[in-house]
Amino acid sequence: MISRSGPRLSRRVTSQIASQTYPVPGTCCGPLQESYRWTKGLNCSKLLGESSTRWLAWLPARKPHGVNLLAAFAFGASLRTFAYIDGFNLYYRALSRKPQYKWLDLRQFSTFFLAPENELHEIKYYTARVSGKRDPGQPERQNAYLRALKTIDGLSIFYGSFLPKQITRPLVTPISGLPLYVEVLTTEEKGSDVNLASHLIWDAMKDVFDVAVVVSKDTDLVEPIRIVAKEIGKPVGVICPDGACPKGLREVATFVRHVDHGSLSACQLPRVVRSRIGREIHRPKEWLPPSTGN
Secondary structure, eight states: OOOSSSOOOOHHHHHHHHSSOOOSOSOSSTTHHHHTGGGTTOOHHHHHOTTHHHHHTTSOSSOOSSSHHHHHHHHOOOEEEEEEEEHHHHIIIIITTOGGGOSBOHHHHHHHTSOTTEEEEEEEEEEOOOOOSSOTTHHHHHHHHHHHHTTSTTEEEEEOEEEEEEEEEEOSSOOTTSOSEEEEEEEEEESHHHHHHHHHHHHHHHTOOSEEEEEOOOGGGHHHHHIIIIIIOOOEEEEESSSSOOHHHHHHOSEEEEOOHHHHHTTBOOSEEEOTTSOEEEOOGGGSOGGGOO
């Protein structure tokens, strides 16, 4: 997330930025002063040199909680990074029609979008068990994948639930003499967005990460991301599973990345994964790349 091409900060500069008092008189880099009010009173040009504007462009608009983020600027320290993955949003927007990419290594995948400074500490994956009513083989394939994910260090799985329900919907093109409405059976995944939002805010409050990335384009997450990025002052990136990122998420995210075929194909688990007790977990044959056959 942070470029190493800028100047290094001294311990004195880091201490002044991290503290509430700024003994050096002057103003903050001209037009950036209004955007970074918490640096007011710090003569950035004097302390950081001519490239100070480039450094401040990476700083959050509010004073960061703790000094870890600023220490990374000054001394090349790593940034504790957490990934929060909305499993069903990722699945339906990026994977449902691409079975060759479903055997996704979530550690490699999360790291793919990060800079070397981001040290991925934890991955939190939010999903729900499928029923198999429409596809009897789906629970078995999902179970194999979940068992494979449990071999990844630092990854935790949090389960929501499916809520089946019967709803009434109007026909797009009514047929003369037939009802205008039909009853359809649908399922709705419950709990994942609430769990993700709760963990994101709570982890930020506990100061267990310096940077968070959220894999989802669910606009229900706009407010939790805004709270963490704008109120708590911790950078939150959004990894959008498909197409354009919704405006609401773009406005609150610190940065936005996009999933594409390259990121999916480059981050696949081995065809056979060994569990922690040595058992083999095979990639479902339905998820094999076309060239490998059965």
